[in-house]
Amino acid sequence: MIDLRSDTVTRPSDAMRQAMASAEVGDDVYGDDPTVNALEALGAKLSGKEAALFLPTGTQANLVALLTHCQRGEEYIVGQKAHNYLYEAGGAAVLGSIQPQPLDADEDGTIPLDKIAAAIKPDDIHFAPTRLLSLENTHNGKVLPLDYLQQAWALTREKKLALHIDGARIFNAAVALNVELSEISRYCDTLTICLSKGLGTPVGSLLCGSDEYIKRARRWRKMTGGGMRQAGILAAAGIYALQNNVQRLKEDHDNARWLEQQLREIGIEIVSPGAQTNILFIRQSAYHASLLGDWMRERGVLMNVAPITRMITHLDVNRDDLQRFVGLWQQFLSQHPDK
Numbered sequence: 001m002i003d004l005r006s007d008t009v010t011r012p013s014d015a016m017r018q019a020m021a022s023a024e025v026g027d028d029v030y031g032d033d034p035t036v037n038a039l040e041a042l043g044a045k046l047s048g049k050e051a052a053l054f055l056p057t058g059t060q061a062n063l064v065a066l067l068t069h070c071q072r073g074e075e076y077i078v079g080q081k082a083h084n085y086l087y088e089a090g091g092a093a094v095l096g097s098i099q100p101q102p103l104d105a106d107e108d109g110t111i112p113l114d115k116i117a118a119a120i121k122p123d124d125i126h127f128a129p130t131r132l133l134s135l136e137n138t139h140n141g142k143v144l145p146l147d148y149l150q151q152a153w154a155l156t157r158e159k160k161l162a163l164h165i166d167g168a169r170i171f172n173a174a175v176a177l178n179v180e181l182s183e184i185s186r187y188c189d190t191l192t193i194c195l196s197k198g199l200g201t202p203v204g205s206l207l208c209g210s211d212e213y214i215k216r217a218r219r220w221r222k223m224t225g226g227g228m229r230q231a232g233i234l235a236a237a238g239i240y241a242l243q244n245n246v247q248r249l250k251e252d253h254d255n256a257r258w259l260e261q262q263l264r265e266i267g268i269e270i271v272s273p274g275a276q277t278n279i280l281f282i283r284q285s286a287y288h289a290s291l292l293g294d295w296m297r298e299r300g301v302l303m304n305v306a307p308i309t310r311m312i313t314h315l316d317v318n319r320d321d322l323q324r325f326v327g328l329w330q331q332f333l334s335q336h337p338d339k
């Protein structure tokens with residue numbers, strides 16, 4: 001199967017499974033798991049933060065991040081289509097009584113700073129106090145420019161807000177910009193990183209921040225049921241991923257750009273601005289969208305098909321797979337002239 005639905009579909013490699021099988025473990029709720037401790041230390045080092053916390057999922061990492069930044073009745077500013085507003089089942093509101101203030105992002109994935117400034121509430125009993133700006137990088141595969149992050153950072157310093165980056169795919173941003181992660185994360189107080197997307201682990205995310213912040217986050221992780229025991233088995237996959245699977249993200253980006261070019265050549269409309277990292281969006285008719293998914297599945301390709309279709313490259317699809325995929329799509333188009 002060629003699976004282009006997401007970069008979460010990757011399977012752990014043999015080498016990663018070896019690392020997991022031989023991991024030294026202990027009870028992490030007691031702080032005794034040396035492999036979890038090593039992963040957290042590595043996450044802290046790479047992000048340039050004092051500390052990091054290992055959590056089972058990105059959703060829980062974002063939830064714990066929000067619970068640690070905001071008290072009940074306080075507010076965070078967030079993108080209208082951000083994962084930690086739209087795709088996390090309202091967790092911050094349900095479990096934290098934290099109010100979101102969603103704002104529309106521009107086409108490049110940034111939320112305009114004047115809109116952010118205008119959404120920060122004055123000290124007035126009518127309003128929920130604004131505590132946090134949450135940005136997402138990459139957002140739909142788009143890389144937030146460093147000068148934008150720098151300005152957002154300056155704005156939050158001036159307005160006394162914290163700045164969180166949902167960096168589920170932040171290593172894709174770092175590789176695309178050809179900078180160290182810390183060059184991006186210097187412009188935030190806290191960030192979350194998914195190990196289970198393009199980096200290829202079966203499970204796991206990191207939340208990085210100051211010592212004091214991570215100490216408080218650890219309590220929220222326990223409360224939300226994320227205190228795992230011999231989690232070194234899972235953390236070993238994370239260490240393996242950070243040591244072996246970061247630089248290779250460039251291959252996924254090159255593959256996405258190559259796919260974009262090939263699809264353009266067979267007449268598929270690419271949604272602007274095209275592939276900046278490992279995510280590509282195309283636009284097609286409702287007629288084609290109604291048929292393509294089943295047609296591809298019967299031929300061994302999995303896609304989430306809609307009039308706007310997202311495809312993601314990752315370490316389990318290579319150039320040959322994509323070549324075959326483009327050939328199939330061309331065949332589909334010749335069998336189904338658009339109505």
Ligand SMILES: *Cc1c(COP(=O)(O)O)cnc(C)c1O
Pocket residue numbers: 056057058059060062083084136166168169194196205
């Ligand atoms: C996938 C994703 C998450 C959540 O990760 P899970 O591990 O699936 O819970 C958070 N933010 C963004 C931007 C994501 O893409």
